[in-house]
Every structure is written in structure tokens, then in C-alpha cells.
Amino acid sequence: MTTGSGGAAVSLRDVSKTFQTASGPMQVVDSVSVDIEAGSFVSVIGPSGCGKTTVVRMVGDLLAPSGGDILIDGLPPSAARAARQFGFVFQRPTLVEWRSVLRNVTLPLDVLGWSRKDKENRGRELLELVGLEDFADHRPDQISGGMQQRVAIARALSYDPGVLIMDEPFGALDLITRDRMGFELLRIHAEAGKTILFVTHSIDEAVLLSDRVLVMGPRPTAVQKFEQVDLPRPRVPDHRDDPTFIGLAHELREMLEPHD
């Protein structure tokens, strides 16, 4: 495991969020405090609609917290975003329909003003990474939903940010691709020492990939547990048969399905 500086890459302190709805204020995030070590891979799990997305959106500067502080590498989200310290993968692919697959991947590089040649190279490299090299010139509407999400992931990786915030990025993928992408992500994580904040609804996936699993409670959500995954790196599919894996996965399942 290639760890970063060791300090907290992402730190939340008493973060809360209340939405003003037609039927009055609705608190979605209670008071979340958590430190995510630089270079670590942290998964976020929790019941549907509990507020996982809300939390990572606040980290990603897409939503202002109602209270509390967020720091990414010591910077508030907006500054961190401006410094391009993180990449965000949305729950939906969110592709630009009038751009080809390749040019969707290189959209952030357009923003960064890369040269045509560099963009092309980087784009093709990333498409290969996500197994879409043959679809570079397709339009988003011509590829399947799973392929679209892979494009979105390639896009988030394009400018090589130190922190990756991913909101259920593999939700639309089939299991095999999902596994492949998961280990691909681990490789990127290890090689480039990235910090990854990864929302998922798969307990197996969370355990298999992460250094720590952040378990969120029901709405208004708070940190229920911040479990350490004591599996060695590099991870392999066979870790699924490891007693540590089975034990932790079972524990987490119990935690989320208390009545079962």
C-alpha cells in the first residue's frame, strides 16, 4: 500500500446539512466528523436515501454545508476544487451528448487548456484503461449505460487529481466489468498514491477495495462506524474467501440490516 503524507487528505468536522423543502426543513446530515488519511481508499456505505450523496457532494463543493467545516489537503472545498485536487464521478454518467466518447473523456483537459495532441493521447490511454478504445468516435447515445459510466470514470481520471470522489460509480456496471474496474481503480490508487472516497451500495466491494469503510446511519445520517479493513495489499479477488473479509462483510451486513 502506497500511502501519502499520512495526514488527513479529507477532513470533515461537525458537518451537517438541512434542506429547506416545501414541507419545512429536512435534516439529512446530522453531524459528521471524519478524517480520511491521504492516500487511503475509503468506501462509504449506508441505507438508500440516508445522505451519502449529500455528504460527498459537500466534500466536492457541489453543495454548501449548513454547518461544520470541510478541508481537502488543508483547503476548503472551493479552493481545493480550483486547485484541481480532486475529481468527481457522479452517480449518473453525465456525458455531453454532442461530443464523441473521446472528447467527453478529454473535456476536463479542454478546460485545462491541454494541446490537441496531448489530449488525444491521454484520452486514448484512458479509454484503453476502461476498455473502450474501440468506441472513441462513438456518440454517447450509441453506447450502453455501463459503457457511459466507464467514460465518466475515465474523464474523472483525466487530469490525474490527488483525490477521487466517486458516488456509486459502478452502479450501472455489470459484475465482471465492475470487478475489473474496481481492481483497475486499486492499481491507480496504489501507483499514483491517490486518496479515494468511494460511495457504493455493495458491502463486498467496499470491503474488497478499501482501507477503511465509513458506515453511515439512516437519515439524518451520521457516522455509525469507520471500520478498518485488515486485508493486505495488493488486493486480489481471492480475498473474498479470506476470513477477515467474510467476517467484516458479515459484520457490516448486520449493521445495515439490524433486524435480520
Add this chain to the structure above:
Amino acid sequence: MTTGSGGAAVSLRDVSKTFQTASGPMQVVDSVSVDIEAGSFVSVIGPSGCGKTTVVRMVGDLLAPSGGDILIDGLPPSAARAARQFGFVFQRPTLVEWRSVLRNVTLPLDVLGWSRKDKENRGRELLELVGLEDFADHRPDQISGGMQQRVAIARALSYDPGVLIMDEPFGALDLITRDRMGFELLRIHAEAGKTILFVTHSIDEAVLLSDRVLVMGPRPTAVQKFEQVDLPRPRVPDHRDDPTFIGLAHELREMLEPHD
């Protein structure tokens, strides 16, 4: 297991599909022949982008096959659709943004001309089924992605069709909800004797829920295997520990990941 008439509720005979793309014709579906017994629960699995969606869209009369015949309860898809013999759940929620959650669920009933009272009752009943009774008056944009997909499922159930075609309906759900919804679906399947054609990318889910699993090959896709699941009904989560389950899941995993 409550089986229907015993004949084929859905039957595909040499069904193929070729898309005309900018870079020439692309065959996506090779020659698919399969009979789905009335009242049975059939899962469709296969690699990402292989053509699963394309197949079920042809069954659902959303796409015309390039060749071959499809029959649903003896009727071609268009006639079956007109007779409202099937309900379709899309890969994306596809909610009507200007309608409340409740009125999204009852949209098909509007089409069928149900009375206001009946719609209201049926709608609330279904929202309860999918655990969204408290969100009846919310707008689609006020609920999470997972909740949106649950609304879409409730909607497909609204007019109680004999056949349910579901294209990765649980893709956006968290695991717990997903499990709950899966067993809910089984209950509906058993009680109402529905035929269910269910695309998923979870092998576990496919095995746990289905009578048979249709394994599709890579693009251009064809039927690779049509496995029988020899687990008793009613299914329970503990079936995951059944050797039959483990064996079949393993077999399927091998089939989809041949190099592993």
C-alpha cells in the same frame, strides 16, 4: 412456485438485431431463440454492452428486430403491449419531473383512465410496497436516485401486467434495499403468477431470484446458456449458503470470466 399455464409466455425465435451506425452496420444480437415459461422468473446476465438491453427492448416493443419473431402470450410485442400484457422498467428511472412521486406511480393508470380515488389508493399501496409512502407528494428531484428507481418499479407494477420486463431495475439501489426489493418482487411473482424477465449484472441476484438464468455471450450476443436454478421456492436470503447456489454462481462466474 406458482407457475402459469406452463406454455411459453415469451418466446424468441432467431431474433437478431443490427444497428446502422456511422461506421457501418453493427450486429448486436446474433440469433437468439429462447422460450420463457409462463409464470417463471428468468434473469438475463452477460458482459457489459453485449446486447441485453437490446434484447429486452425488442421484447418490450421498443425496438424492431432485424430478423426473427417474438411472441408474448402468443402475441407479437406490439399487440401484447396494446393488451397491456407486460410492464417495462427501464435502466434509468425515467420519471416525469413535473409530477409528484405519487402521480408518477399512477401515470399508467391515468392512461388506463382509472378514477381518481382508485388511482390514489393503488398509488399509495404501491408506494408502501417500495417503502416510499412518506414521499408521495415529493417531486422526483427531491428524492435520491435509489428512491427514484423504486418509484419506477412501483409504476411498472401499477396496472398489474402478467409479464414484467425489467432492465437492471436495481442497478441504482443500495444492497439492502436491493435485497428487500428482490424478495418483494419474488412475492409479487409468486402471488400474482407473473412472468418476469429480469436483466441484472449481479450473478448472485440472478441465481437467488430466478427459475432460470439466461446467459448471453459477448456482442453480437447469442444465448450462451439457459441455466435451471434448482433451488426450492420460496427463496430466502439463506439460500446464498446453499451448495446449489454456490455451485451455480461459481459456474456462471466462470462462464462470464473465462480467463479467470
Add this chain to the structure above:
Amino acid sequence: LGGCAASSDEPGGSEGEGGLDLVTLRHSWVPDQITLPYAAAKALGFYEEEGIQLVDQPGNGGATSVQLVANGEVMFGTGEASHVISAQTKGIELVSVMQQYQEQPNAVITMKDSGIEDWDDLRGKSIGGAVASSGHLATLAALQLKGIDESEIDFVNLSPGAQFAALSEGQVDAAGTFLGNLAALDLKDEVNILTVADAGYIAPSTSLFTTPELIEKNPDLVERFVRATVKGLRAALEDPKGTSEAMAGMYANVNAESLQATFEMDSRFLVNDFTDENGLGMHNADAWEQQVEMLTELGELTGDVDLSKAFTNDFVEKTDKADRSFPQK
């Protein structure tokens, strides 16, 4: 088509209220000094005396009046004599039955400080005016009479509202306008006025016209209508103030004072040596001939003109001499 239905109405056959004959009339413009004689006749009961009920409508130019009268939409129309002449060369038979304006009430005006004081000074200058109006033709005619060629002037089509603004702001050197339009202008004292009449161009302007069919079918009605109108014209000349006030009560947005002012300004074109001799409303054959000559010279006419069919004095002549005599002041 509406046109067929409307023209199938037998001209002169309609009955108005109380057994009066209905007469429909399209004016050449919105209610103004041209309308005053009709309003006066109405107000003073001249039409009623003749057994006529007049239903009139405002217009948007003599050309439309010509088209609507010729198509049988209305029985009478007012417009320029030149319209009647032009129409004839297009195969549209119309007959002027009363001459309202004996002379073209047009002028070219210049700013006093421009130093343009005579027609000759206009050479090489620009004139703004409604080029599609009779006034433009009158200006051209006057220039011609003064020996100035059309090509020596830069004509700019300017709508009436725009002319004075363009003139006062120096966008054009001169403006060609209806003299009456000057009446209310506070620029009056700052301008030189060159009337086309003073340049020697005496040509008929606004006429009352109808179709030969109506004349043939119901000459009596035409006679009565003309008589009442001529009497109205005389009444307006006699009492501009009273009739203007009466007219202001009949139409929306008519201002009695300015109406009176413009009418009085235009009076010199309604009453001249010819009317002193022949009476109001009479057609001046010489003037019509001069107009045809000039229009031909200017290339405005594409065919031959038979003036004997273009106007008739038959009806005006049936009006008592006393009713149509109004001496120049």
C-alpha cells in the same frame, strides 16, 4: 371569396335606416381637412335632406380607395385625381364626380438659414418626402416647370412624420410636404415655403370618385350625394370653425382648432379663379390636361388616357349655382 360576395351587392340598392339610401364612402386618409366637407354635410343634415345615410370609413391612401371602389366594396372613394388617371391606364374605370382640391396643396420647404430660397437653389440638394404620394409627383412637376431635371435632386423617401425632423436636423436640405401639414408645426416661422402652385403647376388633387356602373344604375343617387357634399364643402368654407367643431364631435381624436387651421391653410387650393367662375366642386379640364401631360412626361403613365371618362361635371352642374359658389377672399 369575400370579394365576390361584396361586389354582388347591387350598387346603390341598399337601404339605410329610416328609408334613407345607404351610401358608403372610403376616405383617402384618417379624418382630416379632406373629411371636413363630408362631416359638415352630415352635421348640417344635407345628406338627410337628399335621402341619404352616409357610412364612411377612414382610409390609408387614395390607392386603396381606388381599389375598394372599383371592386364594389364601397360606392364612393376619395383620392388623388392622379389615382383616377393611373387607374384608367390599368383598365380600372372610375369617374371623378366632384373636384375637392382644385390645386395640389404641396410645397417644398427649406430652413431659412439654409439659404435655399428659390427652386433654382435646390439643384444638387436633397429633398425628403413621401415619394409614393401625389405630393412627390407635384414636386417633380414643379421642378420640371422650373427647368430642373430630376437627376439634379437627391430624393429620399421619408414618411410624413420623418420629414420635418430630418429637415430641422439637417439630414435633408428640403422637405416635400402637404402644406396643410405645416399648419401645426412650430417650425413654421423658420422655413421658406415654395408651393408647387406658385411654381405654376396647377393640377387637381383630391377628388370624389365612383364607378361608371353606379353612375349608370343610379345617377340620381350620385347627383344627390354630390349635391349634399358640395353644399358641405361650401358650408365648411363659410364656417370653418363651426364645422370643425361639429366634425370633432363625430370622429375620435379630431382636434377642432388644428383641423380648422389646416383647413383654412388648404382653402386657397379649394377656391381659386376657376371656382370663382365655375363654382366649387367643378372639374377644371385644363388642370386635368396639364396633369396628364406632366404625368406622361414624368413617365408615370403606361397607357393612354381618355379624360372624358375620367371625370364628369354632370352632377356638380345639377347642384344649384348658389350652393356651390364661394368667392375667393
Add this chain to the structure above:
Amino acid sequence: MTDATSVDSPRTTTVAVEKPARNGLRKALTSLPAIIFYGALLVLWELASQFGWVRSFILPGPSLIAQSIALNWDSLWSNTLVTAREILIGFLVGSLLGFILALGIFYSKPLRTIIYPGVVFLQTVPKVALAPLFLIWFGVGESSIVAITALICLFPILVNTVVGFEGVDVNLLELMHSVSANGWQKFRMIYLPASLPEIFAGLEVGMSLAVVGAIVGEFIGARAGLGYQILMANSRIDTAEVFAAIVFISAVGMLFYFGVRLLGRLLVGTRANTRTARESA
């Protein structure tokens, strides 16, 4: 703490929290620049008039116009009623026609090739040149004016309705298809509500054109109305009255325009929120 509005400055992504503070003071502050701007313009204009920079028969100052309004109040008011009715009827007829033609264009390709050229033709033809035809076909008076008004405001509604319909999310249509909704149900439940933003954009433009249409119609031949009054005042070179009438026309135009806008906001409003809703929700 980050400011959520930075996501997209003109349309805040999560305005919800700030809403209560907004409605009162903020709104007033928002329109302050406009008030200052137009106020300054008015003052400048008055000065220009007072110092004779612009001659009053070309552009009378606000005070002269105000005087003229006071003087001509009755006729301005009665003419306003006439013109307002023409605008309203013409607009209603024109929008309805434009909408119906749009349906024809959208639902039938052959009709599309028939309607488009015809409408483009009618749109570009100068109505004043067609005056005799209008007068013959529609008669003298309000019906001709209404016809011209309708004709002139029909086109933007037509075009925008077609664009709106063509932009409807195909997923929703597939949904409706899969529940075997008939054409009317698709229209009523999807096409129409989904196209409201575009349709209302068309109605807004159409309404502004209807005002022009009614005035042009009155130029062709009318006994009353603000266009008529402009002609009358013009013939007297009473520029102050011309501008008084213009003030009234503009007031009517703005009233109707912002009425249409308001109606649109009321009907589409909830959607506007949706559009600015967060991604995952």
C-alpha cells in the same frame, strides 16, 4: 464554508436555504439598478428637452408627454381599450392557430412541407401592401385588424412549439409507448407539459408582436385605437400626443407581455426548480 451558489452563478444550485431572506429586501435591491437606470434616463431626457438639445416636435420631454397625457386622458383611455381588445383577440387567435399549425407540422411530415413555406410567406409579406385583400376578406374594422394581429404573432408560437415538441425527452415517450398511451395521452401528459418553457418563450415573443400587429392593422384603416390616435396626432404634428399614445401602447404591451410571462412562470415554475435541482437527487 463554501458558497453553493458558486456552482453556477446565475442559477444557484441550492437556493433552498437562502430563500426566506431573499424575497423581501433582496428582491428590492435587485430592481434598484433598473430604477436608477430608467430614472436617470428620464431625467436626462427631460434635460435634453428643457435645454432644447432635441426639438420637442421630434422628441418631446417627459413633462410635455405627461401634460399631453393629462390633456388627452379620455381619448387615450378609450383608444387603449380598443387596441387592447384587438391585441388580446388577435393574440389568442394567432397563438391558437400557431399552436394548431405546429401540431400539424409536428405530427405530419407532408403537412410540414405545406405549412412552413406558407407561413414563412405570410410572415414576410408586408401586411400594409395587402391592405385591400384584408379589407375585402375580413371587412373594414376590427376583424381585419385582428386578422393582421393574429397573422403577425402566429409564427414564433408555431416555431417554438415545434422545437419544444421535438426536444421532448425520448425516454418519457418510450415510457408512454410502453404503457400503450394513445397519441392524445402522450400529447396531454408529456408533449404539452414538457414543451411549456419553449411554448411560453414563443408566446412572449408573439405577444410583443401582437402589439405591433394591432397598430399596423389600425394604420390600414380604423376608427379608433392607439394606432389611429398616433396617425391623427401625427397629422397635427402633435408629437407629444404621439408619444403619449406610445406610452400607452407600451404600457399595454408590457402589461400583456409580463402577464404572459407570469402565467408561464406559474405553469412552468415548478419545473424551473427541477432543472436547477441537484444531480443525484
Add this chain to the structure above:
Amino acid sequence: MTDATSVDSPRTTTVAVEKPARNGLRKALTSLPAIIFYGALLVLWELASQFGWVRSFILPGPSLIAQSIALNWDSLWSNTLVTAREILIGFLVGSLLGFILALGIFYSKPLRTIIYPGVVFLQTVPKVALAPLFLIWFGVGESSIVAITALICLFPILVNTVVGFEGVDVNLLELMHSVSANGWQKFRMIYLPASLPEIFAGLEVGMSLAVVGAIVGEFIGARAGLGYQILMANSRIDTAEVFAAIVFISAVGMLFYFGVRLLGRLLVGTRANTRTARESA
């Protein structure tokens, strides 16, 4: 076998397979009804004229108009060039201005409250009444006409651009926000391309209005042009020439209108496909 086009009759969901067959014969068959319709109309019109159902000084038949066109070819042609140039320049100026104002409205609330009333006012004010001001500000001649043209066609482009911008998918904006794109990049990469359908709807309407604007402008003050020619012909009661000029105006109008349309189709075309793309793909 089901017909995929049944999903949504006017816009086939999966036309891909049928495409090759479509372009040739089908397209011709599509415009056949229009050709028949307008052909029949022309014949009827000619008959109406020949049999005197409509008098030729009200509405001359096609053959008379054709004759007049032949006779006046030179002046019609040179006036067409004048008017076409006015339309084009006015349209370009107006669209640009409308677009820029739309940006002002979109990006600044205070500006919105300033711009909207001003533009609505200018849109509804009868240009004829403002002619003197135009002449003073823009001079006698083409620049005034261009100004009127620009003013008249600016509004639909403004409104539609705002509606297009406001309708941009908020997800895409969040994406751009998350990669810290600046305003210009968001504009260039998202807002502008995403709003093209609405903007082009505005441009289509604007172009049709630009034609009207140029003619109205020429009515107010001009030395040449088709509007000028209409006035002149009208004063001579040469209805055939009036209609000859109308034919030329309409030809110019249609040419420009369908030019804008074509450009729009070229730029938005790929998107139109996307919009009709299948749900899950």
C-alpha cells in the same frame, strides 16, 4: 414483426435501419403533397384571375405577376439586392445584439430588470412613430433601416437564448463546476452548444421578422429597395408590380429563412439524433 416507428410516430426511435431507403424516394414523396397543394393553389388563383372572380387590381393572377416581373426585372433585381443587404446586416446586428443582451439578462439579475422592460418597450413601440428619432440617430438611408431591422428581429433571439440557457442540464453544469471550468469555458463548452436548438428557433423567427423590418424601414425612409418599390407601384395602382415585389421579398425571405434553418440543422443535427436515441444506450 413490430414497427419500431410506432414508438413515436413523428420521430422514429430507431430510424437507423431504414435510413438508406429514406433519403431518395421517400423524401421526394414527402414533399409531393406540398407541391400538389401549392400547384393547385396557383392554378386556382390563375383561374380566379382569368374568370374575374378576383379583380386583377386587387389580386392579380400568377400570369399577370409573371408578366410584371419580366417587365420590371431590372428594377426588381436591383431593389432585391438593396433589401437583401439590409435584411442580412440588420439580422446579423440584431441577432448579435439579442444574443449579447440575453447573456446580460442571464448572467446578471440587475441587468435583467434593466434590459427586459427596455426591450419589450422597443419591441412594442410602433417603429413608424419612432421614425424621426431613427433618422436623427442613424441618419437617412440604410443605417436607419438596418437599425429598425435589427431592433425588430432582436427580441425572439434574446428570449429564446435565455430560455435555452435556463434549460441547460444542471448535471452538465455541475460537471463543469467540479473541474473548475471558468465562466467562459462553461459558456463555450456547455451553454452555447446545449442551447443551439432554442437559439436557432429564435433565429428562424428573427429572420422572418428581419424581412418585415427592412420593408417597414424602407416605408419610413429609403432611396431604394423592394419596400420602396411597393410604395411606388402602389401609388401608381400597379397591383401587379406590387405583387411582383412581394414575390421577390418572399423569395428573399424564404431563402434567408431556410438558410438559417439549414444552418441550424447542420449544427444541431447530430443532437436531434441524440434526442431520439434509445433510452438505455
